[in-house]
């Protein structure tokens with residue numbers, strides 16, 4: 001088993017959760033919980049709902065305690081709206097449980113909820129998140145919550161009184177400033193759902209109509225002694241059922257959530273900002289669990305919004321915000337885990353789909369180096385250890401983690417040609433050549449995915465087919481000389497390190513300086529001008545991938561062809 005990790009926010013929550021669990025029921029399995037609504041694609045922001053308890057549960061396991069992470073699939077929630085891009089015919093399903101709505105066209109899954117659950121479950125498996133999934137459809141329709149539902153109905157006056165304390169207060173409003181954020185809020189829980197009040201009285205239970213299967217029902221009466229519940233539906237149906245036998249309905253969200261905390265004995269469940277304001281589900285739920293279900297509220301930190309940089313344009317064309325599966329296309333699981341592990345839940349952050357992803361990878365590689373050398377800060381080391389594996393073991397890694405930036409540049413230029421890619425990778429370090437692409441996978445595949453799916457065509461590198469004769473003929477004698485020095489040194493310097501020395505060295509030689517001379521402002525200007533000239537001649541632009549990588553990728557023969565006057 002992996003050792004426990006001290007010194008970060010995860011560790012501090014683990015301390016708190018273990019102490020609380022001991023106070024409540026010593027020796028009992030500790031339960032950490034998440035809730036996800038499979039009402040549509042489950043996006044990266046919702047991953048925080050899972051990663052926060054996952055990391056805490058994992059730390060508790062590392063310390064040798066029994067701990068279970070449960071994920072409640074809120075698949076018995078109503079289908080609220082037809083997302084953009086889906087046939088309007090799905091409108092007829094609004095109000096039905098998500099498990100009763102047909103899956104989107106073309107899906108092989110039996111229903112709407114299963115379709116969207118599956119993608120998230122696949123991403124969680126890749127991320128090493130172990131959990132017990134609980135289908136709320138299965139729980140409600142099997143009668144598992146019977147006692148709790150009857151209790152909530154008996155106590156409806158008390159629940160109504162708790163909710164009433166908040167109904168009079170002005171509703172907390174949150175200004176949503178970002179389109180991604182607005183889209184993100186859509187998927188989170190059942191915020192905004194009605195709390196059970198109606199002209200006919202307050203009833204925290206809402207049946208799905210036995211004729212049309214929608215929740216457009218109104219409870220008109222309830223008899224505590226017989227549990228006879230009467231309802232009407234907008235479809236015209238009305239009937240009386242015995243709640244002691246009825247399994248096709250659910251508690252309203254603000255009562256459902258605390259009921260499940262009590263039922264599962266949840267000690268830790270964070271929630272998004274939208275659930276933590278005054279009068280919100282978490283605050284009201286705390287009172288309902290104490291007064292009605294006679295149990296304790298979980299420790300429930302609020303987590304801040306997770307944003308995305310660089311995918312807005314692409315996501316809007318696809319009609320959605322990116323999912324964990326989308327992120328795992330362009331980065332390895334440890335890197336994605338790290339995004340969530342390194343920041344405290346109340347800090348917001350962004351996950352990069354644009355050029356920033358290269359910088360994130362550089363930062364990660366530098367952290368790995370520091371950890372290996374033993375020079376990393378304790379909290380950074382903790383985040384690293386939580387990212388590379390769990391109490392159950394390490395996640396798969398790339399055996400030879402070459403710089404993501406370098407790999408991206410290479411596949412950019414080779415457009416994924418494996419033979420050419422391997423040739424360039426061998427040349428990077430001739431003393432210790434890469435023998436097979438498998439050594440640099442899966443990182444190579446992620447970099448290739450990033451280049452092909454996220455980098456706009458105008459930012460891709462196009463090596464010139466033919467020399468820019470006009471430019472070559474217009475060069476000054478100094479410029480011609482710089483190209484000659486470079487070409488003369490190519491063979492001798494044909495490696496990543498060698499070419500780095502060479503390209504920085506050419507302007508030094510021209511200035512009569514030694515190869516290890518310290519850069520002066522004049523030298524830096526000369527280097528910049530030299531690099532710009534090379535980019536112009538090789539790729540027809542002022543910038544491009546790092547020059548040593550570019551030269552290796554283009555190949556010595558073609559470099560000669562493009563740089564010779």
Ligand SMILES: [Zn+2]
Pocket residue numbers: 209210211212213214233234235236237
């Ligand atoms: Zn109906």
